[in-house]
Amino acid sequence: MSDTDQRQEQDPQSPVPARVLRELAADLRSLIDTTRLWVTRTVNAELVMLYWEIGSRIRCDILGDTRAEYGNQIVSTLSRQLTAEYGAGFSRQNLFHMIRFVEAWPEQAQMSVLAQHLGWSHFKEILYLENELARQFYAEMCRLERWSVRTLRDRVRSMMFERTAVSRLSEATIREDSNNFGRQTG
Numbered sequence: 001m002s003d004t005d006q007r008q009e010q011d012p013q014s015p016v017p018a019r020v021l022r023e024l025a026a027d028l029r030s031l032i033d034t035t036r037l038w039v040t041r042t043v044n045a046e047l048v049m050l051y052w053e054i055g056s057r058i059r060c061d062i063l064g065d066t067r068a069e070y071g072n073q074i075v076s077t078l079s080r081q082l083t084a085e086y087g088a089g090f091s092r093q094n095l096f097h098m099i100r101f102v103e104a105w106p107e108q109a110q111m112s113v114l115a116q117h118l119g120w121s122h123f124k125e126i127l128y129l130e131n132e133l134a135r136q137f138y139a140e141m142c143r144l145e146r147w148s149v150r151t152l153r154d155r156v157r158s159m160m161f162e163r164t165a166v167s168r169l170s171e172a173t174i175r176e177d178s179n180n181f182g183r184q185t186g
Contacts (some may be wrong), residue, residue, distance in 0.1 A: 048115035048123065052108065055098030072084070075099075098126050104135055117143040125152050134161040 058105035067076055074113075075095050085092050104127050105111050114123075122142050129135045138161065 044119045045115040048118070048120050049111065051098045051120060052101055052105070052111050052115075054095070055100070056108075058095065059102050065122060074181050083164040097124055097127060104132075114139055117146070119149070120148075121149045122152055124155060125149060129156070131161070137161045137164075 058075065058078065062071070077094040079090055079095050080093075089131070101123060105114070105123075118139060122139075126135050126138045129138070135175050138152060138156060141147060141160075147155070
């Protein structure tokens with residue numbers, strides 16, 4: 001304890017005992033830390049959902065569910081406009097990530113659940129995996145095990161999905177088990 005802390009604790013003019021002040025300060029720190037964590041998670045979840053919504057709007061409203069040649073021009077134009085107003089998070093490449101995001105996870109309800117646990121960086125790590133079941137496996141493992149982006153990247157590079165017995169099951173069995181497991185833990 002520093003000299004200043006000791007002097008404050010020993011202040012005879014304080015109407016509140018030092019122990020009570022220490023306990024109050026500890027409780028307030030815990031409250032602040034908990035709220036900061038909640039705010040961070042909420043903001044991250046909302047950003048993920050925003051990116052999904054942007055990808056959905058571009059894909060459905062403009063591209064018409066196809067990747068027409070003019071789509072590149074439209075995305076470039078949108079990117080310039082959004083970047084000028086909102087910053088680098090809306091680069092041409094990031095808008096294409098958002099479109100791919102919707103293609104990889106077309107159901108908003110599923111995204112809403114995953115967005116509570118995975119950040120945009122998690123999704124970008126697995127967006128371009130060709131195997132849909134592998135994407136779902138890694139997303140679910142991130143959710144359940146609270147993997148960092150680095151851990152996720154390492155697991156994908158080590159081909160964890162391919163090395164598990166789960167990848168050898170039929171696609172129907174995996175989907176059924178995944179749906180049942182998600183209902184039990186969701």
